[in-house]
Amino acid sequence: MRIWARRLLVGAGIIAVGIGFVGYVADDGTVGSPLASRIAHGEVDSILPSLVPSLVLSEAVAEADHNATGREGGELPRHATPFETHLPGIANLDAALLIAVQAAARDAAEDGVPFWVTSGWRSAAYQQQLLDEAVEEYGGLEEARRFVATPSTSNHVTGRAVDIGPTDADSWLSQHGSAYGLCQTYANEMWHFELATEPGGICPAMLSDASEMQ
Ligand SMILES: [Zn+2]
Numbered sequence: 001m002r003i004w005a006r007r008l009l010v011g012a013g014i015i016a017v018g019i020g021f022v023g024y025v026a027d028d029g030t031v032g033s034p035l036a037s038r039i040a041h042g043e044v045d046s047i048l049p050s051l052v053p054s055l056v057l058s059e060a061v062a063e064a065d066h067n068a069t070g071r072e073g074g075e076l077p078r079h080a081t082p083f084e085t086h087l088p089g090i091a092n093l094d095a096a097l098l099i100a101v102q103a104a105a106r107d108a109a110e111d112g113v114p115f116w117v118t119s120g121w122r123s124a125a126y127q128q129q130l131l132d133e134a135v136e137e138y139g140g141l142e143e144a145r146r147f148v149a150t151p152s153t154s155n156h157v158t159g160r161a162v163d164i165g166p167t168d169a170d171s172w173l174s175q176h177g178s179a180y181g182l183c184q185t186y187a188n189e190m191w192h193f194e195l196a197t198e199p200g201g202i203c204p205a206m207l208s209d210a211s212e213m214q
Pocket of ligand 1: 119161162189191193
């Protein structure tokens with residue numbers, strides 16, 4: 001993001017925080033500051049959760065940088081949850097997919113199942129990096145493409161795929177995913193899910209592996 005735009009966002013945040021504290025005159029004539037008083041009464045932990053995520057989300061969505069690698073290119077820390085929308089790999093997911101995955105994660109948690117996004121949106125550069133690494137690992141492009149799609153075919157690059165872990169979460173999601181429209185789409189990747197049916201619908205037949213995506 002250009003530095004002036006970042007400053008504008010930060011500035012907007014500071015102004016919003018300021019408005020929250022400056023206060024207001026209520027209809028009954030009393031003077032108060034809604035946010036400050038809610039913090040004082042323990043209803044709001046701090047001003048940060050209410051303001052910062054939306055700012056960061058808009059920043060990440062506006063800047064899906066396909067040349068970026070590392071965290072900006074979508075690489076996720078271990079045990080990232082679908083609620084960590086400050087991470088570009090989460091924030092740049094297709095909005096409908098993100099909502100479905102968040103709903104599934106909430107219900108999995110109620111069943112006592114930990115639920116992490118091990119990979120979400122990826123920049124084209126990050127996808128290429130993963131493909132290059134797979135070519136090294138599997139000894140050739142043809143074999144590598146069975147597990148890692150190219151930047152032009154990967155649904156991670158379009159933000160329409162998530163990899164879920166650990167294995168318990170994969171099993172939970174293969175059992176319950178269709179209730180949210182979430183389907184395993186490759187037979188050889190039990191962790192890879194896409195929005196592939198209506199909520200409560202029937203998942204389509206799986207492709208055998210990612211190399212079938214041309
Ligand atoms: Zn995947």
